[in-house]
Amino acid sequence: MSLGRATNRENLPWVEKYRPTSLDEVYGQNEIVNTVRKFVEEGKLPHLLFYGPPGTGKTSTIIALAKEIYGKNYHNMVLELNASDDRGIDVVRNQVKDFASTRQIFSKGFKLIILDEADAMTNAAQNSLRRIIEKYTKNTRFCILANYAYKLTPALLSRCTRFRFQPIGPAAIEQRMNNVIIKENIKIDDAAKKALLKVSKGDMRRVLNVLQASKAAVEENEEITEELIYDCCGMCRPGDVKKILKSILEEDFTSAYYTMNKICQEKGVASVDIIEEIVLLLEEYELQNEETRIEMLTKLSDIEYAISKGGNTKVVHSAIISAIKTSFENESTVAA
Ligand SMILES: Nc1ncnc2c1ncn2[C@@H]1O[C@H](COP(=O)(O)OP(=O)(O)OP(=O)(O)O)[C@@H](O)[C@H]1O
Ligand SMILES: [Mg+2]
Known part of the structure; x- marks a missing residue:
């Protein structure tokens, strides 16, 4: 039996195999971990909102916290809901109602409802949620997880104590x-x-x-x-981006375009990643005219935004080359 279990764990993807089992295993979020622990020690757990970029430990932290609070009662006391599942607010409401209104036989204290990916909910659903939260506050605490706080309605935000998860150091x-x-x-x-x-x-x-x-x-x-x-x-190597930038700055448009397409195709690199690397490289350039940098960064950020709306790779590549070339041409005329 135990062998079977061990093998199962071995087969898990590493993100699951190495998911923190206790708060001590949550790395790089010490302040948040200490604060929520204090809430629990004082028996004053508020409704929580964890938000921040992916892979920073939001889900892991609340699950580890719940395990610390409830131990083997976890399954009786914790309800995990994923708001981005294709379910209406009615389903959520019914599940919360069933869960929150059943008697707590095994232990006293609050039940916990984890609502993952809440920023995927519509505004109407979020508005219904705030009623639900209020109705069951007596014996239930909510922990809302999201990537972007701005996608949540102010009414929902104001009911929770907010914690922003930074990218891990x-x-x-x-x-x-x-x-x-x-x-x-x-x-x-x-x-x-x-x-x-x-x-x-x-x-x-x-x-x-x-x-x-x-x-x-x-x-x-x-x-x-x-x-x-x-x-x-599928990320670009720094050396490759240097090659691309050198070609843009020193060769004509056609050669630069050829170099860029070739490297991107061979290495399977996305255009956004190229822009990001180029911006990093350009930071090291000493320019005579600071306006060049401002102009170029503005153009590159416009292109990055355009890519997020969907764009043709070849057009994007031409745009990147033009943005850098035209900005640098201004630089040389000023310098001359
Ligand atoms: N702070 C952390 N300490 C240790 N491991 C972590 C941490 N953050 C993330 N991980 C690892 O990454 C995996 C994913 O983390 P988690 O699900 O907690 O991220 P998330 O912040 O909820 O991301 P998303 O916004 O995509 O839901 C975990 O299984 C764990 O292995
Ligand atoms: Mg998560």
Whole structure:
């Protein structure tokens, strides 16, 4: 039996296998963890709202907290709902009603309702929710999870104590990453670790997914390299972006366009990622005329916005090249 369980856990994707089982295993969110623990110790848990970018530990923190509060009573005392499931507010209302109104046989205290991905709810649904929250406040606490607080209605916001989950800091990510590397017996060089930290951008889910994919791609005793990390997440290598930028600045439009398309096609890189890397690289450039930088960043951010609305890759590539070329042409005329 226990062997069976162990094997099951082995087969899980690493994001689930390494999901924190207690608040101590939540990395890089110490202030939030300490505050919510204090609420529980004082027996004054308010309705909570956790919001912030993906993979920063919102779901993990509330589940770990609930496990600490309820232990083996978890399933009687906690209701997990996913608001982005294709269900109307009526279903949510009925489930909450059934759950909140059943008697608590096993333990005293509040029941907890976790409402994940609440920013996917319509405004009408959110408005109904605030009634529901009020109605059951006597014996129930809600924890609302969302990526964007601005997508929630003010009425809902004002009923909760808000916590913003920041992207996890590099030191915390590194610590967690090193744990997993040891547990999974992974061979990985330092450059690859650095690359992984860089591509993660504070998202722990991404670290675990890329690490698992890279491990699957190498032989038993082979080392994971920087190249492989970039390959596994379809990100552009810094060297490639330098090549693209050099070509834009030093060659004519057609050559720059050719270089950019070729690299993007070969490495499967998305245009948004190129823009992001180019912006980082450009920060290091000393310009004679600061206006050049302002003009260029404005143009690039417009292009980035346009990509989010859907755009043709080739048109986007031409736009990036034009944006940089025209801005730099102004620079040289001013310099002359
Ligand atoms: N702070 C953290 N400490 C340790 N592991 C974490 C942390 N944040 C995320 N993880 C890892 O990433 C996985 C995903 O985290 P989680 O589901 O908590 O993210 P989330 O913030 O709820 O993201 P989303 O907004 O996409 O729902 C977890 O299973 C866990 O393995
Ligand atoms: Mg979540």
